[in-house]
Amino acid sequence: MSFANLLTQEQVEKIHDASLEILEETGLKVRYEPARELFKKHGCKVEEERVKFPRAVVENYRKLVPSSFTFHARDPKFDKTIPQDSPVIVTASSAPDIIDPLTGQERRAESKDIARIAHLINELPGYDIFSISTLADDAPADQFTISRLYPSIKYCLKPIRVTTTDMKDTRNVMEMAYMVAGGEEAYKKHPFLTHHYCPVVSPLTMDNLSTENVMFFAQQGLPVYPTIVPNAGLTSPMSMAGTLVQGNAEFLSALLLMQMTREGTPTIYATLGTVADMRSGAYTSGAIECGMLHMAFAQLARFYNVPAGGYVGLTNAKLNDAQSGYETGMSGIAGLLGGMDMFNIGGLIDALKTFDFGKAVIDDEIAQMMKRMKRGVSFSDDDLGISLIKEIGPGGSFITAKHTTSRMKTEAVMTKIADRDARSIWEKKGATDTYAKAMAKAKDLMTKNTTPLISPEVDSALRAKFPGLVSGELTVIG
Numbered sequence: 001m002s003f004a005n006l007l008t009q010e011q012v013e014k015i016h017d018a019s020l021e022i023l024e025e026t027g028l029k030v031r032y033e034p035a036r037e038l039f040k041k042h043g044c045k046v047e048e049e050r051v052k053f054p055r056a057v058v059e060n061y062r063k064l065v066p067s068s069f070t071f072h073a074r075d076p077k078f079d080k081t082i083p084q085d086s087p088v089i090v091t092a093s094s095a096p097d098i099i100d101p102l103t104g105q106e107r108r109a110e111s112k113d114i115a116r117i118a119h120l121i122n123e124l125p126g127y128d129i130f131s132i133s134t135l136a137d138d139a140p141a142d143q144f145t146i147s148r149l150y151p152s153i154k155y156c157l158k159p160i161r162v163t164t165t166d167m168k169d170t171r172n173v174m175e176m177a178y179m180v181a182g183g184e185e186a187y188k189k190h191p192f193l194t195h196h197y198c199p200v201v202s203p204l205t206m207d208n209l210s211t212e213n214v215m216f217f218a219q220q221g222l223p224v225y226p227t228i229v230p231n232a233g234l235t236s237p238m239s240m241a242g243t244l245v246q247g248n249a250e251f252l253s254a255l256l257l258m259q260m261t262r263e264g265t266p267t268i269y270a271t272l273g274t275v276a277d278m279r280s281g282a283y284t285s286g287a288i289e290c291g292m293l294h295m296a297f298a299q300l301a302r303f304y305n306v307p308a309g310g311y312v313g314l315t316n317a318k319l320n321d322a323q324s325g326y327e328t329g330m331s332g333i334a335g336l337l338g339g340m341d342m343f344n345i346g347g348l349i350d351a352l353k354t355f356d357f358g359k360a361v362i363d364d365e366i367a368q369m370m371k372r373m374k375r376g377v378s379f380s381d382d383d384l385g386i387s388l389i390k391e392i393g394p395g396g397s398f399i400t401a402k403h404t405t406s407r408m409k410t411e412a413v414m415t416k417i418a419d420r421d422a423r424s425i426w427e428k429k430g431a432t433d434t435y436a437k438a439m440a441k442a443k444d445l446m447t448k449n450t451t452p453l454i455s456p457e458v459d460s461a462l463r464a465k466f467p468g469l470v471s472g473e474l475t476v477i478g
Contacts, residue, residue, distance in 0.1 A: 291331030309342025
C-alpha cells in the first residue's frame, strides 16, 4: 500500500532541521539527574537542569534505532511486529470513568470493569493489543497498577500495554509478570507486557518518574516506548508546523535517552498531537487536526525509519452518536492512509475520559475495515479475472461462479454491526440501531469463554504475594 503524504519531502527535512536547531540552541529541561548525567556522558551540554543536544550527537544516535518494534503476548500467536503487521489496533487507555453497561450512566471505573473489558478485547478480532482501558477506583492505595494489571492478565492473552508510576509500582508489576510467566528468566524470553510512558512533557521538559522508568526498561532490554503529546495553542505553538517542529524535537530527545541508555533499543514514534479549541481551551482529540498531525508525524517516522503510531481515531462526543462516528472514522482513516502502524483507537469517548462497551464493539468493526483497506487490492492474474469476464460475457451473472464463492468471505468485510439489510427486513428484525446492536454483542460475549486465563495455582500465589489484591473476577453483564 502506498501512503498519502501530507507534507512534501522538503517540508519533512525543514521540520527535521528546525528540530535540530531547537535541541541544540534551546534544549530541554531535564528534571531527572541520572538522565542529565547520561546525556552529559554522551556529548550533550548540561547547565543545571538544561540539556542541549549538539546536531552531530542527535544525528549519530537517531540512526541506532531498529526499524521494527514487537509486541509480545502470553500466547505467541498474538505477537505483533510493526511495521510488517500493521495496522495494529490498540485500545485507548486510562479513562477514569465508564458508561455502566447496565444503567447507561457514567460512573467511576473499577477493577471489575477491567476484567470485563480485558475479556471483551480478547474476544474481538479487530483488536491486537490491550492497553488497559480504565483506571480502577477501588484499587488499594499501594496497589494502583497491579489492581489494573491483575484482571487484565486473568482475561486477556493478547499483548498488554501498561504504565507504572514510581519504581515501587514498577517492581510490583514486574514481580506479578514474572510469577505469571514462571520466573524472571522465562518472562524475559517472551515479555508479554509493553511499557509506555510520556517522559517528555510539552513544552520541552523531561520529567522524573516516567524518565526513570523508560531508562529502567531500556536497561533491562524490555519493550518500552514513549508518546509525545504537544497541544497547539497551549503547550506548543498555535500552528501545526510549529507543533510538528516542537513535537519532533521532543521525540528525538526521548529517542536519544533510550539509545544512550542501551544502543539498539526499539521504539515507536508515538504521538497524540492536538490543536486546542481556543474558545474554551478544550482538548480536541477528536478533531480532524489530530488526524492531520498524525499523518505528518508518520512521515517523519518514515524519515527516521522507525514505526509510527499514536492516539488517533478518538472522539470528543459524549455519546455513540454521529459525532463519535465521523470523528473516529475521519482521523482513523487519515492516520491509516498517512502510514501509521499503531492505532490507540478503541473504546473511549469524551476526549479519553470515559470507556463505553458499545463504542469498543463499534471500533472493533472499524478496525476490521481499516485492516481491509491496508490489505489493498490483489492484482494476481486470477484476481484480474480476465478469463472469467470473457467466459461470463455480456449480460451474464457472476453470482454462482467459483471465483465468487471462493472469495465472498474474504474480499469484503462481513459487517455484523453495520446494517445492510433493506429497511423492511431491518424493521422485521426489530429496527435496532447501531449502538443497541453493539451493546447486545458486548453482553453476549460476556457470557462466553469466561474461564480465567491463569491457573488456580498461579492465581493463589499472586493473591498470597499481594495481600488485599482486588478480586479481579469477571461478572457477567445482565
